[in-house]
Amino acid sequence: MTPQLAGQIELFVQVVIAGLLLGGLYSLIGLGMSLIMGVMRIINLAHGELMMVAMYITFLLFSLIHMDPYLSLFVVLPALFLIGAALQKYLITPVMDVESVLPQNQVLLTVGIGMVLSNLAQMVFSADYKSVPVSYASKTIYWDVNVGGQTISLSFNFPFLVAFGIAIALGAALFLFLGKTDIGRMIRATAQDKRAAAIMGINTKRITYITFGLGAALVGAAGTLLAPVYYLYPAIGGPFTSKAFIITVLGGMGNIAGAVLGGVVLGLGESLGSVYISLGYKDAFGFIIFVLVLIFLPKGLLGKSSV
């Protein structure tokens, strides 16, 4: 193998790795959105803003008591769960029962919630960029592989690697929770048929609070995991909300396994597209994949849309 070819392969594999690691985080964001969509049948357009809240909690804990971002997961997850459940209980559920001309009042309500969250963050923390400067932010692990006589050197960004691992662990925990526990079964039953679930004695309202809380906690985890490698600013939520629904549509609305696939596809698409096509259009690839999937595979890449 020529050194040029080895270089090409090295770049390609490196880009795929970066895409996969990013995809792990995206999956976490998509899982939360998909869960909410599956049970409540609404698109949560405040999803990115919830992530932003988690990032600011992580930032506060780090700058005030110097808590490690990964440790602060133990604060962020319960906090976001409570915020999410409260939003569902006091704002979204009351709107579900109201008749209105526009069919998507709950969705617009989440837009309003997102606006309040991001502007509150701006009032409290100002619009400046903040960061969580952990010592290992740019730590990289190298791995040399011998391919056909040429050495290919691959690098893994440490925080992304940890984030990927935690994302997988949380994803697995979610699957176990949904599959094996009573509450998990209740959530799946509510997603399948709300009325039938209610007849079976499930308190579907309570299930919606739990579901929104879980969704918020998952995207909150993604926010905390991103904090060491990303800048945070009050408007960061918007782009991530877009990513969340792209992932959800890719995976099939409300399809949880699909959300993982959608996250990985988006991560890979952005990573490959920005290297091989154009960096400026990085964010456009997601949208283009999104529109194409909507038109040709409206039920998502996996072709079914149930939890």
Add this chain to the structure above:
Amino acid sequence: MPKKPVLLVVPALLLLLFPLVFSNPYILHMLILSMMWIILGVAWNLLGGFTGQVSYGHAAFFGTGAYATAILVKSGQPVAQAWWGLLVGGLAAVVLATFIGWICFRLRGPYFSLSALALSEVLRLVALNWKEVTNGAEGILFLPAFNDKGAYYYIVFALAAVTIFTIHRVMKSKLGFYFLAIREDQDAAESLGIDTTKYKLVSLMISAFFTGVAGSFYMNYMGFIDPGIVFDLSKISIMMILVTMLGGAATLWGPALGAVIYILVSEIFRVYVGSGHLVFFGVLIIVIILFFPNGIVGSILEAKGRRDRKTDGKDPKQVAA
């Protein structure tokens, strides 16, 4: 339109005479922005409120209108400036609407809403990256045609009047009934022989035309645009929805009222609160959705309608459903 013409003529006359009496540029600026947002709200309402196709991506048309005018002027076509370059913006938006409608109207409900949003974001990224034509993030700057705000005031007043009148006429015509039928039940409308895809597209085209005209006006008036301003998701696309909801979707005057309140509230909060002034607007939206789900004008009409409906002994919700 109000039943008594006085209710329409007197405010219109007052608005027409206003710049002759008060020439405070700040107040004129607020009024000009309000009227521009009236056009945007009323235009969005035709598609979202009356036809039931909630678009999260109307910034696409606003931005296209603005950029069409800006690019024409930049390439040395002074004709595009001032009032009749506005048509170019509107027509560019209609061309885009045909394309977007062709793609997005295969989809329904939230799928349509989100694909409109996605296409609008793609356009923003194109405007940001296609530097040869759009100047990228630097934006396009030119000297406004008139030094006097009064001229823009009358232009936008005329545009707003034409927009409201056109949409009023459309909704009184057969076309308007098609739109309502599509909103109420697309399958039933289809089975009655309404070509729903075609009429959704017609609704989108009319809506896009006025949105594009407003975008073109914005370019002329402000003299500067960049992709982040005119293709903004939360400040244009979402705000058009919120303005409509605030006043009342599917009412003629609701979006106009919503637009005025929006400009007034955001200005008061920008001046007195400063950063994060949209917090209040977000809270307002939440309150409106919780307590007046059909907006201010919608709730007033509903209160009136409930009195009439009581005679036939049905719950108004069931009548609506």
